[in-house]
Each structure stands twice: as C-alpha cells, then as structure tokens.
Amino acid sequence: MDRDLIRNHASDHGRYEAFIRAASCGPALRTAIVHPCSPEAIRAAVEARDENLLDPLLIGPEAKIRAAADAAHVSLDGIEIETVEHSHAAAARAVELGAARKVAALMKGSLHTDELLAAVVAPNSGLRTERRISHVYAMDVPAYPKPLVVTDAAINIAPTLDQKRDICQNAIDFLRLMGVEDQPRVAVLAAVETVNSKMQSTLDAAALTVMAARGQITGGIVDGPLAFDNAVDPAAAKTKGIVSAVAGQADILLVPDIEAGNMLVKQLMLFAGADGAGLVLGARLPIILTSRADSLRVRLASAALAKLVAERAPHGAAA
Incomplete structure (x- = not known):
C-alpha cells in the first residue's frame, strides 16, 4: 500500500x-x-x-x-x-x-x-x-477505501475445509445484512497466489473458490489463494498478472488459521491505525x-x- x-x-x-x-x-x-x-x-x-x-x-x-x-x-x-x-x-x-x-x-x-x-x-x-460459529472483525482501516472484514481471528484455531466454508458463508451473510448491495468479494489468503500441494492453505483456497462457483457458498465472489498484497492492492495484483474479480478489492479476508488472523488484525491496528469491532456469528x-x-x-x-x-x-x- x-x-x-x-x-x-x-x-x-x-x-x-x-x-x-x-x-x-x-x-x-x-x-x-x-x-x-x-x-x-x-x-x-x-x-x-x-x-x-x-x-x-x-x-x-x-x-x-x-x-x-x-x-x-x-x-x-x-x-x-x-x-x-x-x-x-x-x-x-x-x-x-x-x-x-x-x-x-x-x-x-x-x-x-x-x-x-x-x-x-x-x-x-x-x-x-447447522453452521460452525465464527468470529468477524469488522475493520475500519484508514488506508483502505472501504470497510474490511477479517475472519476468523478469534475462535477457530485450525479450521478444516468444511469449517472454512461456514466461516466464509457467515462473513458473506454478515456483509449482506450490513447493506452491501453487490456480492461481497472474499479473498482466501495464503502466503502465495498459486496452488502448492505442500501448502494446505492454498489447496483449501482453491477448493473454496470452486465451491463458490458450484453454489456451495452463496451470495459472494470467492477467489484464492491470494497473498495479502494481491488481495488489497490493485497494483500488486496487476504486477503479478492476476486476473480476478476479487484481487485488489477484497471486502473479506479469510485467513488460513487463528494465528495468521490474530497477527494480521493486530498489525493493522498497531501499524495502520485500524479499529476492529468484533462479533460472533453462526448461532x-x-x-x-x-x-x-x-x-x-x-x-x-x-x-x-x-x-x-x-x-x-x-x-x-x-x-
């Protein structure tokens, strides 16, 4: 940025x-x-x-x-x-x-x-x-042009693919309730933007992308794996040659596990002056x-x- x-x-x-x-x-x-x-x-x-x-x-x-x-x-x-x-x-x-x-x-x-x-x-x-409960941080990041949701950084420690599906759906439904008229854009984060068989986060991201395309996740646009910079910075996505409806303009960042999410949220708060309102969904x-x-x-x-x-x-x- x-x-x-x-x-x-x-x-x-x-x-x-x-x-x-x-x-x-x-x-x-x-x-x-x-x-x-x-x-x-x-x-x-x-x-x-x-x-x-x-x-x-x-x-x-x-x-x-x-x-x-x-x-x-x-x-x-x-x-x-x-x-x-x-x-x-x-x-x-x-x-x-x-x-x-x-x-x-x-x-x-x-x-x-x-x-x-x-x-x-x-x-x-x-x-x-029937849903897994999950936590959303509704972030107000001064350097980002719109609200940003980070999930799950507080409850699910190492979620499975099925649990990530619920975490993703909870966050999409949340933004729709908040009045987001367009389909919320979900970036499934990993360390890289390509699928790597040795990195489970990239396999889960690819699966979630297909699940959304097949109607197993509804109401939003899901794409991944995406690295953090590719998810929120259009210039970074363009440099990497990523063609995506999500890259550079994510509304939701779906993190691979609680450790990544916790560190991301606290870095945004401490280094980027962000605020993070918290809510548990799925109950x-x-x-x-x-x-x-x-x-x-x-x-x-x-x-x-x-x-x-x-x-x-x-x-x-x-x-």
Whole structure:
C-alpha cells in the first residue's frame, strides 16, 4: 500500500458512524451481559445503553457487579441484574434466556471467551445452528477505501475445509445484512497466489473458490489463494498478472488459521491505525466480544453491529 496514503489517513475514522446511527434508531436490543464483573465490562454495557443500542440485563454475582460499577464510577440505576453464583452459571443462564428469546444478543463480560462459547455450542443449548460459529472483525482501516472484514481471528484455531466454508458463508451473510448491495468479494489468503500441494492453505483456497462457483457458498465472489498484497492492492495484483474479480478489492479476508488472523488484525491496528469491532456469528443470536483495550468507538460499533444483525437476520439465525 502507498505509505503516503497510510500517513495521510492514519487518523481518519468514521466508517462505524453510519452503523451506529442506523442501530441507535428504534428500541434498544435486549442483551444479556454475561458476568460483567470488571469495570471495563460494566462501562461497555452502560455506554451501549446510553447510546440506545442495548437494553442490558446483567447476569452474574450481584456483589461483584456492583463493586465493578463502583470502580468504573457508573450508576446501575434502571439496569436489571439477575444474580447467579459464578461465571459458568452466568453463561448457562444467558444461553437459556437466548434460547427462550428473552434476550436477542449476548455480550461477553469478564469471563473467558471459551467459557461463554462452550455454553452456546453445547448440544442442548438451543442456540446452535447447522453452521460452525465464527468470529468477524469488522475493520475500519484508514488506508483502505472501504470497510474490511477479517475472519476468523478469534475462535477457530485450525479450521478444516468444511469449517472454512461456514466461516466464509457467515462473513458473506454478515456483509449482506450490513447493506452491501453487490456480492461481497472474499479473498482466501495464503502466503502465495498459486496452488502448492505442500501448502494446505492454498489447496483449501482453491477448493473454496470452486465451491463458490458450484453454489456451495452463496451470495459472494470467492477467489484464492491470494497473498495479502494481491488481495488489497490493485497494483500488486496487476504486477503479478492476476486476473480476478476479487484481487485488489477484497471486502473479506479469510485467513488460513487463528494465528495468521490474530497477527494480521493486530498489525493493522498497531501499524495502520485500524479499529476492529468484533462479533460472533453462526448461532441463533449475535454474540458481542469486546476487549479491555477497545476504544469507546469500537465498543459501540460492536454493539451496533449486533443490533443490526439481530434486527435484519432471518428469524432464528444470526447470520
């Protein structure tokens, strides 16, 4: 990418504002905040409530929740608390309420992500679908001319081909729900842009490309393998002689594994000034994952995306 472009636009953000404005209209989304026993978790819930994005139900040990609110210097007046003993019970109760449609989204508090998602994907949770759950980072990268989704950088460690198909479909459906009218362009990333029998990521990328052409993945244009520069930089794709409807203009970057995705997202955040709102898809309701390091803008964007998904998704599916 052009280094001058990165420098000139490194402080330019604003792509989340449209999502936040759209989501703040209408009733707030009833959301279970699971084990919000840290100041950051409480603050995120209150901020989303104040922006008319979420109607939070705090689930966890009440004494710890109130202590966290005191530490965060926020008031819990008007916010309902459902008391349970510990984080495991909070996750189980939140999933129960979600399955009964008494809440329309879940938001991770101060428990570990694995603990929450284990309750979601349990055989009798009522929130599982036929899809593999996956995480999307909706990135606002100042040097890139449009929003960019990176998946999966948070949940699936070393996904199989079938799991990558679900990860890909979840991301495509997500962008369609966000109002992308054209077919989202999915770049399946690898270290090289040619198929190499010794590199499983290139074999999976080629298979996913054919699967999309045969209707096993729908609603988007899939191409790979593509190296990162070929996926996002038209000049790099032209130099390599790549003829593709995706190369140089990807909407979605499908990474080969969690390690590649995690490093890519953090590099974009630290070196390119990007923001990354996070959401878990593939369950019967959206799940908001935020980090203690997230800015207010990112926390609100994550809540806004969850609300839009919940409002726009077909009944009984989160993407």
